Structures are given as C-alpha cells and as structure tokens.
Amino acid sequence: xSGFDQVGADDSNLRAAIGDLAGLxxxxxxxxxxxxxxxxxxxRAIPGADGVGVALFRGAxxxxxxxxxxxxxxxxxxxxxxxxxLGEGPAFSSVRERxxxxxxxxxxxxxWPRFGPRVGRLGVHSVLALPLVVTDRVVGAISLYAYxxxxxxxxxxxxxxxxxxxxAVAVHNAQVLAHAQVLTARLQAALQTRPAIDQAVGLIRxxxxxxxxxxxxxxxxxxxxxxxxxxxxAQSLVxxxxxxxxxxxxxxxxx
Numbered sequence: 001x002s003g004f005d006q007v008g009a010d011d012s013n014l015r016a017a018i019g020d021l022a023g024l025x026x027x028x029x030x031x032x033x034x035x036x037x038x039x040x041x042x043x044r045a046i047p048g049a050d051g052v053g054v055a056l057f058r059g060a061x062x063x064x065x066x067x068x069x070x071x072x073x074x075x076x077x078x079x080x081x082x083x084x085x086l087g088e089g090p091a092f093s094s095v096r097e098r099x100x101x102x103x104x105x106x107x108x109x110x111x112w113p114r115f116g117p118r119v120g121r122l123g124v125h126s127v128l129a130l131p132l133v134v135t136d137r138v139v140g141a142i143s144l145y146a147y148x149x150x151x152x153x154x155x156x157x158x159x160x161x162x163x164x165x166x167x168a169v170a171v172h173n174a175q176v177l178a179h180a181q182v183l184t185a186r187l188q189a190a191l192q193t194r195p196a197i198d199q200a201v202g203l204i205r206x207x208x209x210x211x212x213x214x215x216x217x218x219x220x221x222x223x224x225x226x227x228x229x230x231x232x233x234a235q236s237l238v239x240x241x242x243x244x245x246x247x248x249x250x251x252x253x254x255x
Contacts, residue, residue, distance in 0.1 A: 031056070034174035035069035038167050042142060043071040046160045048126070048151040049144040051075035054167075055083060055091060056132075056140040056175050066175070074122060075145055081118055082143075089115040090129035091141035098138065100157055101129045104150045119145075126151035130160055132168035139172045200234035203241050 035054045042052040051072035058066035065083045070076045082089035089112055094101040103109045106127050107120020119127070126146040131138045142164055144152065152160075197219070204215035219237075223230045 031067045031174055032069045035067060035171060036071070038171055039069055039071040039075075039142075042144065042160075042163055042167065045163050046128075046144055046156060048146050048153070048156045049128075050124075050146045050151075052145070053079040053091075053143045054132075054140065054171060055079065055143075056171055057095075057138070074124065075143075077122065078119055078124065078145060079143070082115060086114050086118075088112050089143075090127050091143045094129040095131045095138050095141050098131050098133070100161060101127075102152055102157065103127050104152075123147055125149045128152040128157065128160055130164045132164060132171060134168050134172045139168060139175065142167060196231055196238055197234045200237040203237055 035056065039052040039054045042054070043049050046052070051070060051074055053068060053070040053075045055068035056066045058064045068079055068083060070079055082091060090101045090103060090106070093111060103111070103116075103126065105120075105125055106112070106116045107125060109116045124145050124147055126149055128144040130142050132140040132142060142160075144160065146152065197216075200219055201212055201215040204210060204218055205212060208215070210218065219230060219233055222228075223233045226233065
C-alpha cells in the first residue's frame with residue numbers, strides 16, 4: 001500500500017472510530033466495559049498500536065485510578081505496572097504535561113527508570129500516551145503500546161490526538177453515568193431502609209418521650225456500640241415490638 005493510500009485508510013479508520021465513540025451508549029454496563037470499548041476503537045483507529053489502555057482518574061490525575069481497561073492482555077499487565085505497582089509511566093507524564101508523550105525505546109527511557117526496563121523486558125518498545133481532557137480538565141489518559149521500536153510516527157501522533165478529543169468526552173460521560181447509577185442505588189437503598197428507622201424512632205419516642213432527633217441519636221449510639229448497621233438495629237426494635245404485641249394479644253385471647 002502506498003503512503004497516500006495508507007493515509008487514506010488511516011483517515012477512514014479514524015472516522016469510523018469516532019463514529020463508534022459517538023454511538024457508544026454506556027447503559028447499565030460497568031464502567032470498565034465502556035473503557036474497553038474505547039480502547040478497542042483506539043487500537044483499530046491509530047496506526048502502529050498493538051494494544052491500548054484507557055484509564056480514568058478520581059480527583060487529581062496523579063492520585064488514584066478509578067477505572068481502567070485495555071484492548072489486549074499484555075496491556076493490562078503494563079497498566080498494572082504503571083498505575084498500581086509503580087505509580088510511574090508515560091500516562092502520568094502526559095497528564096502532568098497535558099500533551100502527548102512518545103517513546104521509541106521505552107526500555108532505556110530515563111524518564112521512567114523503573115517502568116521502562118520492566119516494560120522492555122515484556123518485549124514492548126514503543127509507547128504513545130495522551131491526556132484525556134474535557135473542558136480544560138484532565139479526566140484520564142490513553143496509552144498506546146507497540147512491540148517494535150519507532151512504531152508511532154508524526155502521522156500516528158496526529159491521528160491519536162484527533163481520536164483523544166471525542167474519546168475524552170465519551171469516557172467522561174460513561175464516568176458521570178456510572179456515578180449517577182451508584183447514587184441512584186444508594187438513594188433506593190435509603191428509601192427501602194427509611195421506614196424501619198422511622199418506625200423505630202417512633203417506638204423510642206413513645207416509650208421515652210424523647211424528641212425525634214434524640215431518638216435517632218439513641219439508635220445511632222446502639223448501632224455504633226453493637227457495630228451493626230443502623231437499619232438492622234431499627235428493624236430489630238420493630239420486630240421485638242411486634243413480637244411483644246402479638247404475645248400480649250395472645251395472652252388476652254387465652255384469658
């Protein structure tokens with residue numbers, strides 16, 4: 001294939017990948033699955049990549065990786081080394097510098113004295129990392145790996161930058177949706193547990209004459225002392241009150 005034809009093919013692949021990103025609907029799938037989709041799109045769109053990793057950060061970019069995924073098993077191993085084992089690597093550099101970071105021989109790259117040799121021993125020699133930026137805020141990074149040296153030329157970097165922009169929006173939206181789903185689950189759980197707590201508070205108020213706030217504080221104190229969930233303590237009180245009421249009703253019936 002001629003150089004002109006290759007550029008045309010790369011352009012077609014990029015447009016297809018961007019279309020895939022636009023059509024990515026997270027739905028109820030785990031965040032890691034959405035990231036895996038993006039990593040797969042990138043691996044097909046960016047020339048030279050043998051595997052791609054995508055990571056989202058929680059809070060400051062160099063603190064904690066909230067979720068990550070990869071298009072290949074060897075990338076999962078590398079991302080584990082970078083994000084978990086060492087906390088060092090090209091993705092961190094790209095995020096701090098807010099620009100693409102390229103290495104044609106990562107094993108001997110002095111920027112990552114621990115990461116580079118370990119990755120080189122895996123037979124991976126080229127890496128291209130880019131920050132994922134949404135409205136001037138870095139939300140994560142995308143890392144492309146290749147077994148050969150000098151795998152990512154100027155054209156590959158340009159394609160990667162074009163891909164990274166919509167990819168950042170896609171993964172950020174998936175992150176927002178995942179957070180919303182967690183919040184919804186928590187609210188649903190709260191709605192399910194609230195009736196038992198309210199009943200227990202009413203029982204305590206009826207027995208002691210305490211205010212609602214004091215009754216709730218009393219429940220919390222029991223919860224902490226017994227190292228049990230608040231709703232479990234409340235349900236125990238309600239169940240015990242119901243048992244006593246049934247026992248009294250039974251006694252009156254016998255009499």
